[in-house]
Amino acid sequence: MSINKKIVDDLVANDIEFVTTVPCKQLAGVIDEVEARPEIYHIPSNKEDEGMGLCAGAFMGGKRPAIIMQNTAIGVTINTLVTLIQFYRMPLPMLISFRGELKEPVACQVEMAVHTKALLSQLNIPTYHFHKQQDAEELDAILKYTFMCNKPVAILTDATFWGGY
Amino acid sequence: MIRSEVLRDIAPILRDQLVVCNIGLPSQELHMIDDQPTNFYMLGTMGLASSIGLGLALAQPKKVITIDGDGSVLTNLGTLPTIANNVADNFILLIIDNGSYGSTGDQPTYAGKKTSLSAVATACGCDNVVECQAEDTPAVLQAALDSDRMTVIVCKCDSGNIKLPVITKDPVVIRDRFMTAVQS
Numbered sequence: 001m002s003i004n005k006k007i008v009d010d011l012v013a014n015d016i017e018f019v020t021t022v023p024c025k026q027l028a029g030v031i032d033e034v035e036a037r038p039e040i041y042h043i044p045s046n047k048e049d050e051g052m053g054l055c056a057g058a059f060m061g062g063k064r065p066a067i068i069m070q071n072t073a074i075g076v077t078i079n080t081l082v083t084l085i086q087f088y089r090m091p092l093p094m095l096i097s098f099r100g101e102l103k104e105p106v107a108c109q110v111e112m113a114v115h116t117k118a119l120l121s122q123l124n125i126p127t128y129h130f131h132k133q134q135d136a137e138e139l140d141a142i143l144k145y146t147f148m149c150n151k152p153v154a155i156l157t158d159a160t161f162w163g164g165y
Numbered sequence: 166m167i168r169s170e171v172l173r174d175i176a177p178i179l180r181d182q183l184v185v186c187n188i189g190l191p192s193q194e195l196h197m198i199d200d201q202p203t204n205f206y207m208l209g210t211m212g213l214a215s216s217i218g219l220g221l222a223l224a225q226p227k228k229v230i231t232i233d234g235d236g237s238v239l240t241n242l243g244t245l246p247t248i249a250n251n252v253a254d255n256f257i258l259l260i261i262d263n264g265s266y267g268s269t270g271d272q273p274t275y276a277g278k279k280t281s282l283s284a285v286a287t288a289c290g291c292d293n294v295v296e297c298q299a300e301d302t303p304a305v306l307q308a309a310l311d312s313d314r315m316t317v318i319v320c321k322c323d324s325g326n327i328k329l330p331v332i333t334k335d336p337v338v339i340r341d342r343f344m345t346a347v348q349s
Contacts, residue, residue, distance in 0.1 A: 018224060041223060043251050045216075046243030053213030054247070057185070057220025060205065060344050065220070083209030088340040 003133055003162075004029040007095070010136075012039045014143040016066045016093070018058040020044065020051035024070040026097040026162045031068060048073035049080040052092065059090050064147060066093045071100070071116045071156065072109075081123060085152045092152040093143055098129070103159035120154050127154040130161045166299035167325035168261050169194045172232075174303050175259075178310070179204075183347060185218040185231045189268030191261065193329050195232065202346040206332055206339055212241030215258050219248055222256035225347060228310060229255060235262040235276035242285070248317070249290030257309050258317045259302075265324035283319040291317045299323070 007030050011019065020043050021031050035042045041063075045051035048069045055065035073096070085092050099106070100113025120127045128142055129135075139155065146153040168191065176199040184204045186192045192206040207214055215238065218231030238244070238260055248258065264277020276282050283296040293314050297305045299322035309316035
């Protein structure tokens with residue numbers, strides 16, 4: 001089974017029906033898989049804070065949401081994470097491509113990579129790092145944990161996890 | 166007419182609907198005029214009222230009215246293409262356009278100068294965009310509700326604020342009360 005299919009199978013198995021995405025090269029396959037699934041309403045957003053607003057609305061409407069985005073988005077969304085998702089206590093699984101790690105070809109991506117875990121830690125956001133493909137075996141448990149505790153939870157997926165470029 | 170007078174005029178129409186209300190004075194005014202469990206007050210996160218409203222409308226069948234402002238829409242201008250391309254006929258975006266950042270001291274916005282938000286919404290692909298004067302807002306809002314079509318309303322009104330207290334309700338209480346109303 002492809003890793004993209006396994007990830008989206010876990011989303012569907014956890015009743016996630018509303019997924020917003022902002023693209024990243026590493027996430028192209030999983031975004032295609034989200035788009036292909038009839039169980040999921042896929043709504044691309046123009047910016048990640050907008051996407052978190054969509055997810056907050058969907059959650060209050062009774063649908064489990066998720067956001068798929070790049071780690072640069074942590075810089076974009078700190079205010080939204082704190083004043084919307086955390087302040088109102090909403091669950092939000094964030095599947096994040098961790099650019100700027102080993103095998104990264106673009107130097108600028110490293111500038112955000114060195115801050116990513118520190119920012120997530122400062123925000124008290126539970127954070128999991130998928131480096132090898134078997135790490136994704138925990139995704140199902142991470143999703144259950146997210147909807148148990150009503151928090152944003154970060155799943156960082158690096159280039160080694162995705163098989164490099 | 167200023168925004169609080171527009172809200173007072175449309176409060177009887179809002180009362181029976183799910184309402185997502187913009188940060189700052191709009192939420193404080195609606196909270197004072199007619200607090201309802203069907204109102205979701207934004208206490209922070211400027212710009213996302215329209216996104217929250219669209220997500221809510223797409224997730225369930227009841228009608229949703231987002232009360233937004235010109236400054237907040239300008240902050241999150243990417244919302245308009247998303248709305249246009251994800252049609253939810255149970256969604257109304259009501260932009261109360263007073264041409265100023267009311268909650269921060271009435272600094273002028275570009276919507277009060279050369280930029281037309283109704284033209285922007287149309288250019289983004291929104292199919293039903295109505296621009297109206299403040300006093301016509303109740304009739305335009307009711308017509309949008311009756312039409313069962315997704316509608317963007319740009320209500321042109323004067324800038325100006327009334328003095329009123331901040332909302333001290335706990336955000337989790339606001340959210341829980343609102344979700345109970347959504348499900349009822």
